[in-house]
Amino acid sequence: MDLGLKDKVALITGGSSGLGLAVARTLAEEGARTAIASRSAEKLEQAAASIGPRASTFVCDMGDTDAREQLVGRVEKTLGPIDILVVNGGGPPPGGFDDVSPQQFDQAINEHLGAAVSLFHGVVPGMRRRGWGRILTITSLFVKAPGRNMILSNTARAAVCALTKSCANEFARDGITVNSLLPGYTATERLTSLTETMAERTGKSRDDVVDELTAGIPARRLGDPKEFAAVAAFLCAEQASYVNGVALSVDGGATPNLF
Ligand SMILES: NC(=O)c1ccc[n+]([C@@H]2O[C@H](COP(=O)([O-])OP(=O)(O)OC[C@H]3O[C@@H](n4cnc5c(N)ncnc54)[C@H](OP(=O)(O)O)[C@@H]3O)[C@@H](O)[C@H]2O)c1
Numbered sequence: 001m002d003l004g005l006k007d008k009v010a011l012i013t014g015g016s017s018g019l020g021l022a023v024a025r026t027l028a029e030e031g032a033r034t035a036i037a038s039r040s041a042e043k044l045e046q047a048a049a050s051i052g053p054r055a056s057t058f059v060c061d062m063g064d065t066d067a068r069e070q071l072v073g074r075v076e077k078t079l080g081p082i083d084i085l086v087v088n089g090g091g092p093p094p095g096g097f098d099d100v101s102p103q104q105f106d107q108a109i110n111e112h113l114g115a116a117v118s119l120f121h122g123v124v125p126g127m128r129r130r131g132w133g134r135i136l137t138i139t140s141l142f143v144k145a146p147g148r149n150m151i152l153s154n155t156a157r158a159a160v161c162a163l164t165k166s167c168a169n170e171f172a173r174d175g176i177t178v179n180s181l182l183p184g185y186t187a188t189e190r191l192t193s194l195t196e197t198m199a200e201r202t203g204k205s206r207d208d209v210v211d212e213l214t215a216g217i218p219a220r221r222l223g224d225p226k227e228f229a230a231v232a233a234f235l236c237a238e239q240a241s242y243v244n245g246v247a248l249s250v251d252g253g254a255t256p257n258l259f
Helices: 018-029 041-051 065-079 102-130 151-174 189-202 206-215 225-236
Strands: 009-013 033-038 055-059 084-087 133-138 176-183 247-250
Touching: 009 018, 009 065, 009 102, 018 033, 018 041, 018 084, 018 133, 018 225, 033 041, 033 065, 041 055, 055 065, 065 102, 084 102, 084 225, 102 133, 102 151, 102 176, 133 151, 133 225, 151 176, 151 247, 176 225, 189 206, 225 247
Parallel strands: 009 033, 009 084, 033 055, 084 133, 133 176, 176 247
Antiparallel strands: none
């Protein structure tokens, strides 16, 4: 199926590794011109080299309000108007209510909800003028079923999903779709680091921690970032024009909820 993505311009934040990189790579394979953004110039260069000539790099810390407000302008100066925005980034640190400070809550809300708001403001006026746009927010399976010891992620991601759904209602008439993808346990650097932390906390080996995680997933395995990226690419496609405001789990069936 031709997804109609040839020469579309896509900005993927958190695009230097893991899910963001996999999404950028798949969009580039479908012919899109991709702008990948993250904090580390070195990681970005490596990521762009792995994607090929359809990738450009932009250093930007999503926690820095001024930097993220300038990001869309920087990308558009280099690549032209942005057709596709994928809002992604690092995950907040694990912990329960007693483990995290009010400042850490502020930081998590700023880096996730604040970043999405800034980026939406940057891209939506142009998408509205052109009558076409695709926006994805990458959140977490914890939006539908809050995870234990993940209070920052549970809280900040639910807020991003509420923003996503609200904006889908407002932007749909202008040909813009706004959806959220909720990854489950997927084999990326972040998951490695989370499982190492869990192993340290519990005194178990990392392999045992991974076995325990996968035992709770109907698919009985971790996800592959490519599986996630294929779903993201479809939601960015012409053919997905009537899919709007969804919070779609890509988690091997791990979310126990019916809806
Ligand atoms: N993998 C999973 O199993 C899983 C499950 C549920 C939810 N998620 C969520 O999905 C998202 C992506 O996960 P992942 O596994 O792909 O993580 P990852 O491999 O750690 O990648 C995170 C990406 O975000 C960038 N980043 C981190 N902090 C940033 C900041 N302040 N500003 C700009 N870029 C930043 C990183 O690059 P730099 O270091 O260069 O900034 C990197 O490109 C995360 O929010 C994660 O919590 C993942």
